[in-house]
Amino acid sequence: MSSADLQESFDPNIIARDAFAICVDMPVSAFPRLVDLLTSTNGVVRVTLKASMSADQRPTTTIGLVATLEQSCQRCLQPVTVVVDHVHTVEWVADEAELARLDASEEALDNPDWEFLPMPVPPKVCTLDLVEDELILSLPIVPLHEVCALPEAAPEPAEDHPFAALARLKRLN
Numbered sequence: 001m002s003s004a005d006l007q008e009s010f011d012p013n014i015i016a017r018d019a020f021a022i023c024v025d026m027p028v029s030a031f032p033r034l035v036d037l038l039t040s041t042n043g044v045v046r047v048t049l050k051a052s053m054s055a056d057q058r059p060t061t062t063i064g065l066v067a068t069l070e071q072s073c074q075r076c077l078q079p080v081t082v083v084v085d086h087v088h089t090v091e092w093v094a095d096e097a098e099l100a101r102l103d104a105s106e107e108a109l110d111n112p113d114w115e116f117l118p119m120p121v122p123p124k125v126c127t128l129d130l131v132e133d134e135l136i137l138s139l140p141i142v143p144l145h146e147v148c149a150l151p152e153a154a155p156e157p158a159e160d161h162p163f164a165a166l167a168r169l170k171r172l173n
């Protein structure tokens, strides 16, 4: 496994054919949309990308994320440590039509950590965007301490948290 920097973008077909794999530690500050959801920009995210062909000979990209992040507890508003240890696989299908066929068939997986996405045209994926989207989705919808130090200062959790909206959008895809 290489420790070189992540490429800015990749062609899922080519990296799958080459069985490409990489593991890099990236500073949390490299992900501005993630930082907006955190109370600290300290730390690193261990990003693993692995590419291979699926059983159905479609290119797949597997994103592994390991990080210890800090968010604001939605009950007491004090910092809460959030441990991310998340693996997500994208299996790239030819186009929207194939995606619709898969969704209508039994091939649609009931696995939230595996999704089918249409191959972009041209076949180019921005590495940082893909990784950051997945990082944001790996955060808890409502970050909470198991037991707050100050339970008396307990505002109600927000009804419709932005993560919930993003998670819903992602599921609709």
Ligand SMILES: [Zn+2]
Residues within 6 Å of the ligand: 073, 074, 075, 076, 077, 078, 080, 144, 145, 147, 148, 149
């Ligand atoms: Zn709390």
